[in-house]
Amino acid sequence: MQKIETLASWIEQSDNIVFFGGAGTSTESGIPDFRSAAGLYQTEQHSPYPPEIMLSRSFFVKMPEIFFDFYRGKMLHPDAKPNGCHRLLSKLEAQGKLTAVVTQNIDGLHQQAGSKEVLELHGSVHRNYCMGCRRFYGLEQVMASKHLVPRCPYCQGIIKPDVVLYEEALDQEVLISAVDAISHADMLIIGGTSLTVHPAAELVSYFRGNRSVLLNMDPTPYDKKAGFIISDKIGEVMDEVGRTLEI
Structure with missing residues (x-):
């Protein structure tokens, strides 16, 4: 497939790749959008x-x-495993080619695959904190709670997932880091996102390079700006790219 070869070639030519992803990145891992x-x-x-x-x-x-x-x-999908997209991004980071993953997902699959520089715009299900005493808890503790609404064993405060809910602002430090990463990238891979959730979707506009590829099953507002588009399953595409790159 010509587009697979082009994507692999662009990756080989790039040294500062950033991936911007959404829910479609994890659907092949069994997590519905x-x-x-x-x-x-x-x-x-x-x-x-x-x-x-x-x-x-x-x-x-x-x-x-x-x-x-x-x-x-x-x-919550504690048994979900990383797919080909997560795995290839981790390998590219280990090679020094990929500098950041900017994700709208809260599932932690990028870290599970081995990625280190993951900017989670909407937080993570793996971090939870007591609204009373601010103690932090992992996902296992929340799921093991005998009560529907998990409560802190120390102060009985409600344990809130560290995810960004509607009506809440995004973490400004994460936003600034995402803008910095994207604006300095020489290649931007956008995957599994409709680019309709704001303000996260606006971050791709900070890309100043000339190599951008969009991997998404459905049309997005960025379609006319992308270097090229691949409308196949992102996990399978990235698996094939990995084989082409022999990594």
């Missing part, structure tokens, strides 16, 4: 709440039981 998971939840539970409401800060405060019912059932 947010709207699919929310839609399934609403169908199964006959929930009257749209996804943006269920995962909002105000809803979390007012109805933590419903929030955690949805969050535990549809947002």
Whole structure:
């Protein structure tokens, strides 16, 4: 496939690659995109709440039981494993070619694959903190809680996932680091994202290089700006690129 060979060639020619990814990066690992998971939840539970409401800060405060019912059932996938995309990005970082992964995902699969420089725009399910005493807890402790709403054993405060909910601002330090990484990249790989979630989607506009590739199954607002587009499964594409590069 010509586009696979072109992508591999661009990677070989680049020394400062940044990957910007979204939910589609993890669907081949068995993690449904947010709207699919929310839609399934609403169908199964006959929930009257749209996804943006269920995962909002105000809803979390007012109805933590419903929030955690949805969050535990549809947002947590502890058995998921990295796919070809996660693995290749880790290898490229180890070679010194890839300088950062900027992700909208909260699943931690990039780190599980071995990536070190991962900028998580929307936080991570693997970090949780007590809203009372600010102690931090891992995902295992939250899942092991006997109560639907996990509480701190020290102060009984609610343990909140360290993920960015609707109505909450993104971490400014992470944003600044993402802008810096993308603006200095000589190649930008955009994968598995519709580029419609703001302000995260606006970050790709900071890219100043001339090698940008978009790996996504559906059209995005960036289609006309990308160097070229591959509309196949990203994990399979990156596996093939890895074989082409022999890494």
